[in-house]
Amino acid sequence: SQQGEEDPQALSIQEGENATMNCSYKTSINNLQWYRQNSGRGLVHLILIRSNEREKHSGRLRVTLDTSKKSSSLLITASRAADTASYFCATVHNAGNMLTFGGGTRLMVKP
Amino acid sequence: GAVVSQHPSWVICKSGTSVKIECRSLDFQATTMFWYRQFPKQSLMLMATSNEGSKATYEQGVEKDKFLINHASLTLSTLTVTSAHPEDSSFYICSASALERAGTDTQYFGPGTRLTVL
Numbered sequence: 561s562q563q564g565e566e567d568p569q570a571l572s573i574q575e576g577e578n579a580t581m582n583c584s585y586k587t588s589i590n591n592l593q594w595y596r597q598n599s600g601r602g603l604v605h606l607i608l609i610r611s612n613e614r615e616k617h618s619g620r621l622r623v624t625l626d627t628s629k630k631s632s633s634l635l636i637t638a639s640r641a642a643d644t645a646s647y648f649c650a651t652v653h654n655a656g657n658m659l660t661f662g663g664g665t666r667l668m669v670k671p
Numbered sequence: 672g673a674v675v676s677q678h679p680s681w682v683i684c685k686s687g688t689s690v691k692i693e694c695r696s697l698d699f700q701a702t703t704m705f706w707y708r709q710f711p712k713q714s715l716m717l718m719a720t721s722n723e724g725s726k727a728t729y730e731q732g733v734e735k736d737k738f739l740i741n742h743a744s745l746t747l748s749t750l751t752v753t754s755a756h757p758e759d760s761s762f763y764i765c766s767a768s769a770l771e772r773a774g775t776d777t778q779y780f781g782p783g784t785r786l787t788v789l
Contacts, residue, residue, distance in 0.1 A: 595780075602677075602764055602782035603715075648714060657703070657768055659778060661714045 566649060566662040574670050579636040581665040583649030584629075590652045592625055593659065594634050597646045606634075606647075641671040674698055675767050677781035684755055685789055691751045692784045694765030700745035701767035705778065706738075709762040721748050755788040762786075 566583045573579055583592070591610045595603040609616045609625045609632065616623045622635040636643055646666050650659040674697040684690050694704055703722050707715040719740050721727040727740040739751040748767075752759055762785050766778040 600762070600783070600785065602675075603766075603780040605777065605780075608777070657778070658705070658717065658720065659766075660717070663714045666712075 566647075566665050568665060569663065570666045570668075572668045572670065573639055575639060575641055577639055577669075579639050579643070579667055579669070581634045581647050581649075581667070582631060583633070583662050584631045585649075585651050585660075585662070586630065587653065588627075592623075592632050593650045593652070594621075594623060594632075595648045595650060595661075597648065597664075599645075603648070636667075639667075639669045641669050643667060644669045673769060673777075673779045675765065675779045675781040677763075677765055677784050679784060680782060681785045681787075683787045683789065686756055687754055689751055689753045690755055690786060691749055692763055692765075692786075694748045694750070694767070694781050696746045696767045696769075696779070699767075699769045699779075701748075701769060702745070703768045704742060704748040705766045705768075706740060706748075706750050707764045707766070709764060709783075711762075715764060718750075752786065755786070757788045760786055760788045 591608055593608045594606040596606055597603050607618050607623050609623050620637045625632045646664045648664045649662040676695045678693045682690055705720050706718045708718050709715045717730050718733045719727045719729045721740045721742040723742050723745050729735045737753055742748040762783050764783040766780045
């Protein structure tokens with residue numbers, strides 16, 4: 561079953577703007593991962609943040625994790641039309657490496 | 672490295688037929704492979720976890736006799752949708768965990784297989 565929720569479900573912005581997506585989960589985790597999926601394609605791993613980390617950067621991506629609130633956010637700075645995709649968070653519980661996905665955010669970046 | 676392929680990428684079949692989907696890790700050995708199903712505009716739902724040489728572990732609500740999983744080697748897992756019906760039409764995605772990275776949480780995803788049952 562899905563671990564949690566993502567919001568917004570859909571986000572439309574102009575190229576150059578920043579995009580922020582949020583993910584909440586219900587039970588304690590070992591780590592949280594963000595993935596990107598282009599329409600009708602497989603998933604691409606973006607970034608992994610462990611439960612003892614609060615923030616992580618990778619290029620134009622910034623991920624935060626607040627374990628007290630059981631939430632994470634993904635920030636894409638200076639968005640590009642090519643960033644248009646669905647973004648999913650996925651959690652790994654302490655019991656193993658099984659991924660449980662959130663509902664996803666569909667991001668559209670208009671040129 | 673860490674490439675996972677799926678075959679076929681798209682299949683259309685008649686109701687009642689069986690369809691086999693292959694998932695291969697091309698440049699690494701996979702201890703565990705996972706099968707997901709994704710309906711349009713929805714998230715991925717884990718169907719089953721398979722370890723090489725042992726029976727797959729199915730998630731609640733997934734019929735093991737309908738979705739047959741075979742993980743015969745460290746580089747190949749197959750999912751067979753038996754007696755397919757239109758409601759089985761979906762996007763099926765596999766992922767694999769690398770043997771050499773056992774204990775880590777990285778899964779490598781295949782490109783997915785779109786199944787359409789008429």
